């Protein structure tokens with residue numbers, strides 16, 4: 221489709237233009253947040269003999285493009301005249317002069333952004349309570365937080381204009397604090413003079429109490445009412461504190477009337493916060509309230525990969541999936557599990573393999589509750605290619621007894637069932653059988669590789 225003259229042009233040039241056109245179309249067909257997260261920093265590296273190579277900045281974007289967006293990319297290439305046989309994704313390092321957080325800010329608004337003012341914003345008295353580690357850059361967007369992310373980005377582009385107040389709510393450890401802190405940091409990066417205040421509700425309460433006690437009420441009120449962006453985390457803690465609710469109400473009104481941005485987070489929606497004054501409740505829903513949902517499996521995988529590569533480590537897909545199944549809702553716990561694994565491996569100079577991961581995390585701690593004894597027995601029987609009747613029945617052949625003992629062991633180590641209950645599940649009358657079996661497998665699993673492997677494979681199948 222190219223003329224001779226065009227062919228003379230450098231290939232890179234052609235590929236750049238072509239890719240821009242592909243990106244332009246993709247941008248229109250998916251959400252803004254997805255586009256920014258997954259496509260913004262991609263480039264076309266090669267287009268030859270039906271193979272298109274796309275450069276991506278990191279492994280999780282690579283996987284996401286492969287798994288979720290490959291069809292879209294192939295189709296869009298086709299529309300642009302490239303009938304590629306295959307698209308390959310390759311990790312390449314980004315242009316070092318361009319940091320991603322700056323990119324995001326530029327994307328938000330087509331206005332010139334201020335250069336980062338080295339450190340000066342840090343000392344500003346209004347840079348209160350913000351932790352620089354929380355950025356948009358290291359926040360993974362996926363189903364569950366996409367909407368909240370987009371709203372927060374819109375606020376950075378135009379504080380006080382669009383979603384005011386923004387009320388984010390959702391369970392523990394799903395990224396509320398991270399996201400609202402990222403707004404504060406990003407606003408300050410753009411405008412180091414902005415008066416951004418981040419306060420936990422507990423802090424707000426404490427300062428209010430102190431102000432009353434030391435009769436410095438005016439300072440307290442003035443400080444909060446002087447903010448351009450006020451971020452108050454965990455407002456469920458206002459429940460039952462009437463005096464403070466009243467103070468908060470006035471602060472809210474003053475800021476809102478002056479078109480200053482207010483961002484609030486809570487672990488539940490306003491209507492479910494007990495003993496919250498009606499007038500405050502109604503204010504909270506004036507702007508936009510967004511329910512942050514638990515991260516889905518792919519988002520959890522992406523978070524694990526990013527955090528692991530932050531530690532300079534690339535985990536195998538099996539380990540990533542194991543972790544993503546191990547913790548399903550709380551990202552703080554997910555990070556905890558990952559850190560535990562990394563520390564364990566570092567101390568023992570081990571590779572974080574699936575075996576290591578499952579034996580470390582599979583022991584001790586409370587496990588997700590959704591696994592039933594029946595599933596354990598089923599998966600064990602299936603692994604050894606015997607029937608459930610065999611495993612719970614009377615047969616005493618070795619190739620049935622060992623699987624039975626392993627099933628008992630897993631019921632104990634994973635589900636923490638009592639010995640009598642374990643015995644009953646496997647059709648045994650005497651609970652000492654369970655005690656002996658579990659003890660035996662526990663010992664053998666250290667020396668006998670095939671038993672060790674069986675346990676880890678069965679567990680893997682239970683959790684995936």
Ligand code: ADP
Nearest residue numbers: 358359360392393394395396397398523551552
């Ligand atoms: P919440 O305030 O909702 O209880 P946090 O914002 O404190 O949760 O998040 C808990 C931890 O998980 C933090 O370390 C945060 O950085 C991390 N986290 C949460 N969501 C994400 C995400 N989407 N991408 C990367 N890290 C996340």
Ligand code: MG
Nearest residue numbers: 396397398453
């Ligand atoms: Mg929080």
